[in-house]
Amino acid sequence: MRYPLFRLSIFVLAAVWPLLWLYQAWIFALGPDPGKVLVDRLGLGGLIFLLITLGMTPLQRMTGWAGWIVVRRQLGLWCFAYIALHLCAYLFFILGLDWGQLTVELRKRPYIIVGVLGFLGLLALAVTSNRYSQRRLGARWKRLHKLAYVILGLGLLHFLWIVRADLKEWSVYAVIGVALLLTRVPAILQRLPRFAGRKSGSVTKV
Amino acid sequence: MLIKFPRASDSSESEVTPESLYLSRRSLLGASMAGLAIAGLPAWARAAEASRYADVxxxxxxxxxxxxxxxxxxxxxxxxxxxxxxxKDATHYNNFYEFGTDKGDPAENAGSLPTSPWTVVIDGEVGKPGRYALEDFMKPYQLEERIYRLRCVEAWSMVIPWLGFPLSALLKAVEPTSRAKYIRFETLQDPKHMPGQRSGFALIDWPYVEGLRMDEAMNPLAILAVGMYGRELPNQNGAPLRLVVPWKYGFKSVKSIVRISLVAEQPQTTWQKIAPDEYGFYANVNPTVDHPRWTQARERRLPSGLFSPNVRETQMFNGYAEEVASLYTGLDLRKNY
Known part of the structure; x- marks a missing residue:
């Protein structure tokens, strides 16, 4: 395993937030509606991890350091973990485990439908993230994992639809998301500044 | 690990009123008794009167x-x-977008708002228009404590002891003309002290405007509040003067009022203007009419704990149907949400 320390620190850094929030909720430091705060933070955390994950490839292109690609899968899985927790927190704190209401929400609320579609996409990516699936799917694996871009779009739409009156925060994430998508355009990819002389022709397999 | 999925009908431990609150209810009763006793004492002796509510x-x-x-x-x-x-919860979990969109923003940013001196303008279809210093505006009214449920359109709720006076008393005093059909309220516009009004991304067209139909405004439940929890209103809760209409979603209860106008036409209210398919003029609490983006059938009663989501059924007109349902007979509440 390459870059074990880097991987481990990413793992610790990602794991520590939900634990900290849970602790804060436990000691009543999240205010009178801790469930809602947890739902919001986990959702936003998931989006941030998705953006970071998508940032790894351009970073690798720019710096030539293979470490970025080594942690890409782990970051993607953290995105999935946060969104899975986000969903659980929503079911528990917002719906109060009312399954009947869940079916109503799934039929009637566009932002819930979009959110669930995004989650299903993440689920598909998470279960095919192992080496076995990579081998089995071969060339199709790469195509399947392009779904990450669709999921980003769904996530941003889901986020947009819960905004009530101020678009500032959303705009920040949307701009970063769009910028990351633009780095996938070949013409822009060619022009990305390179900080290291090393040629990075082949993307290292993890 | 054993995970228990409670049935909806089960009452959970979380629904039991915490002992501290139960006790504070007692101390409240005790305090009001003491209040009666103390009322006979001269003012200097009263100065030491313990706060009526805990941790105020x-x-x-x-x-x-x-x-x-x-x-x-x-x-x-x-x-x-x-x-x-x-x-602490009622004063640190607020929607007051003039001070920011996060629930904690109002408590953080509202402190510097100057609330004294304060001027209230009365105009429109009234016999006695005028500009009043708040202390003169308040002179005729005796304060009452009204303990009301507060239901936010975002599906959370609280119970708050307000101090105020019936809006109907003001309306009688200003002598509405026969053309007065609605009452329009306007919040202060002061970008210097209200950071939310400086945000370039806000969808709100300041100042914040709300309104009521005349008969709604005359309903005894509608009050203008100047205090809560036995003290004056904290800035983040709409100091120094706000509306409280407990059978409507919280956003109708406009804060930091500077202008009250009686008008002939239904005023266009702030949320109605931003999203007319989501927020109507009436905005009555109604569990059977959903917000397009979320259900209004249930609410989270705050404070809720980590293991006690405290989700409960929302009541028609927030539990005030007996007092206000007659205002809306013959009105299709699905269309007039």
Whole structure:
């Protein structure tokens, strides 16, 4: 395993937030509606991890350091973990485990439908993230994992639809998301500044 | 690990009123008894009177407010079998977008708002228009304590003891003309002290405007509040003067009012303007009419704990149907949401 320390620190850094929030909720430091705060933070955390994950490839292109690609899968899985927790927190704190209401929400609320579609996409990516699936799917694996871009779009739409009156925060994430998508355009990819002389022709397999 | 999925009908431990709140209810009763006893004492002896509610931060009340306190009719309206939301929660979990969109922003940013001196303008279809200094505006009214449920359109709720006076008393005093059909309220516009009004991304067209139909405004439940938890309003809760209409979603209860106009046409209200398919003029609490983006059938009663989501059924007109349902007979509440 390459870059074990880097991987481990990413793992610790990602794991520590939900634990900290849970602790804060436990000691009543999240205010009178801790469930809602947890739902919001986990959702936003998931989006941030998705953006970071998508940032790894351009970073690798720019710096030539293979470490970025080594942690890409782990970051993607953290995105999935946060969104899975986000969903659980929503079911528990917002719906109060009312399954009947869940079916109503799934039929009637566009932002819930979009959110669930995004989650299903993440689920598909998470279960095919192992080496076995990579081998089995071969060339199709790469195509399947392009779904990450669709999921980003769904996530941003889901986020947009819960905004009530101020678009500032959303705009920040949307701009970063769009910028990351633009780095996938070949013409822009060619022009990305390179900080290291090393040629990075082949993307290292993890 | 054993995970228990409670049935909806099960009452969970979380629904039991915490002992501290139950006890504070007792101390409230005790305090009101003591209040009766103390009322006979001269003012200097009263200064040491313990706060009526637990953990209430002392404010710096204007003189006119302090003068009115001894005459307050405590618990003029109460709620049955409900615990009052702790002061800290009612003052640190607020929607007051003038100070920012996060729930904690108002408590953080509202402190510097100057609320004294304060001027209220009365205009429109009235016999007695005018500009009043708040202390003159308040002169005729005795304060009452109204303990009301507060239901936010975002599906959370609280129980808050307000101090105020019936809006109907003001309306009678200003002598509406026969053309007055609606009442329009306007919040202060002061970008210097209200950071939310400086945001370039806000969808709101300031100042914040709300309105009521005349008969709604005349309903005895509608009050103008100047205090809560036995003290003057904290800035983040709409100091120094706000509306409280408990059968409507919280956003109707406009804060930091500077202008009250009686008008012939239904005023266009702020949320209605931003999203007319989501927020109507009436905005009555109604569990059967969903917000397009979320259900209104249930609400989270705050404070809720990590293991006690405290989700409960929302009541028609927030539990005030007996008092207000007659205002809407013959009106299709699905269309007039």
């Amino acid at each position: 931060e002392a404010g710096s009340p204007p003189a006119w407010f302090t003068e009115k306190l001894p005459g307050v009719r405590w618990q003029a309206v109460n709620v049955q079998g409900e615990a009052i939301t702790p002061f």
